[in-house]
Amino acid sequence: MLRKTLLAASLATVMFASPVMAQDATPVKDQVLATVNGDEILESEVRATQQGLPQQYRQLPFDMLKPMLVDREINQRLLTLAGQDAGLADDEDVKKQVAAIERRIIAETYLERALSEKVTEDAIKAHYDEFIKTNEPEPQVHARHILLENEDDAKAVIAELDDGADFAELAKEKSTGPSAPTGGDLGFFNRGDMVAPFAEAAFAMDAGSYSKTPVQTQFGWHVIQVEEKKDGEQPSLEEVHQQMAAELSQKAVEDLVKELRSNAEVVDNTQTPAADDAAETPKE
Numbered sequence: 001m002l003r004k005t006l007l008a009a010s011l012a013t014v015m016f017a018s019p020v021m022a023q024d025a026t027p028v029k030d031q032v033l034a035t036v037n038g039d040e041i042l043e044s045e046v047r048a049t050q051q052g053l054p055q056q057y058r059q060l061p062f063d064m065l066k067p068m069l070v071d072r073e074i075n076q077r078l079l080t081l082a083g084q085d086a087g088l089a090d091d092e093d094v095k096k097q098v099a100a101i102e103r104r105i106i107a108e109t110y111l112e113r114a115l116s117e118k119v120t121e122d123a124i125k126a127h128y129d130e131f132i133k134t135n136e137p138e139p140q141v142h143a144r145h146i147l148l149e150n151e152d153d154a155k156a157v158i159a160e161l162d163d164g165a166d167f168a169e170l171a172k173e174k175s176t177g178p179s180a181p182t183g184g185d186l187g188f189f190n191r192g193d194m195v196a197p198f199a200e201a202a203f204a205m206d207a208g209s210y211s212k213t214p215v216q217t218q219f220g221w222h223v224i225q226v227e228e229k230k231d232g233e234q235p236s237l238e239e240v241h242q243q244m245a246a247e248l249s250q251k252a253v254e255d256l257v258k259e260l261r262s263n264a265e266v267v268d269n270t271q272t273p274a275a276d277d278a279a280e281t282p283k284e
Contacts, residue, residue, distance in 0.1 A: 033070050036077040046073055111253065118252040124244045128237045131244065137232030138191060141202050144184035146170055146223040147177035154214030154221035161210055167225045176220065184225075190232070195219075202226060 034041040046069045051058060057065065088094050144167055148154045157170055168183030175184050191199045201215045202224050210225040237244070 033066075034074055036074055037081060039077060039081065041070065041073045041077060046070055049073060111256070114256055115249055115252055119245055119248045123248055124241065125237065127244045127248055128240065131240070132234050135234075137234050139203070139232050140188045140190055140230050141226055142188045142228040142230075143186050143202050144168065144171060144225045144227060145177065145179070145186060145198075146175040146184050147180075147219060148174065148214075148221045148223070149176060151214050151216070151221050154223055157223050158210075158212060158214070161223070167210060188228075188230070198222060198224070203229075 031043045032040045033043050033046055046066065047062060049069050049072065050062060050065055083089075146154075146157055146167070148157065153174075157174060160170060161167060168185070171180055171184030177184065179185055191203055193199075194202065195217045197215055197217050201211055201222075205211065205224065205226040207226050207229045211223055215222040215224060
């Protein structure tokens with residue numbers, strides 16, 4: 001009960017704070033969920049309201065939100081009818097706002113439909129294939145390290161390792177780094193994940209070896225042990241699907257806007273004053 005109360009309160013704030021953007025999700029049979037003075041509120045309208053909410057509400061089941069969404073639509077319809085009766089439909093400020101919303105919806109719908117033709121599953125797969133061809137997988141290293149404050153302490157640790165001490169136990173006992181509780185374990189990492197001196201040393205070592213001289217970075221002095229090395233693996237299409245789609249979408253938007261600008265007469269008056277000011281500024 002408390003959860004429903006909190007959800008209703010937060011939804012009320014969100015719903016009246018932002019305009020609804022109509023999307024798809026129209027049911028097969030568009031049911032009339034309520035009427036206000038004979039004015040019908042359709043299920044498609046209520047579903048569109050949900051699609052205009054923040055992500056956390058869009059992900060919730062429609063049936064869970066339906067009573068609150070319908071109640072919100074009833075309240076908004078009452079306010080709309082009252083505003084119409086007050087003559088606000090002919091108010092110039094209202095007309096300007098309606099026109100602005102109409103322009104935005106038309107632009108967003110046009111863009112959405114244009115992207116749906118460009119960003120297809122076939123296009124995403126082709127982009128992924130090209131990505132795989134042009135991006136070599138990076139080798140990875142699995143290493144441990146012991147971070148110390150000065151070179152002498154690091155050399156002392158190396159001496160203990162030479163005498164047969166266990167690296168992980170020394171890391172737990174002596175390392176000042178955050179990985180000390182796990183025996184200095186850093187897991188697998190790419191070269192670019194680490195600062196340059198550390199990465200250069202780790203990737204130059206053989207698996208199973210530890211550094212015979214301390215490695216200095218801005219964090220202190222390191223003694224490194226390489227547990228394992230492996231060739232990099234290419235990500236699967238599923239792993240980078242969202243990234244591939246985003247890259248295609250961005251490219252498609254840029255190309256579309258560039259084409260539209262090339263075929264239009266655009267006058268940007270914000271550039272004129274700056275150009276005039278520059279022309280009128282006396283040269284020293």
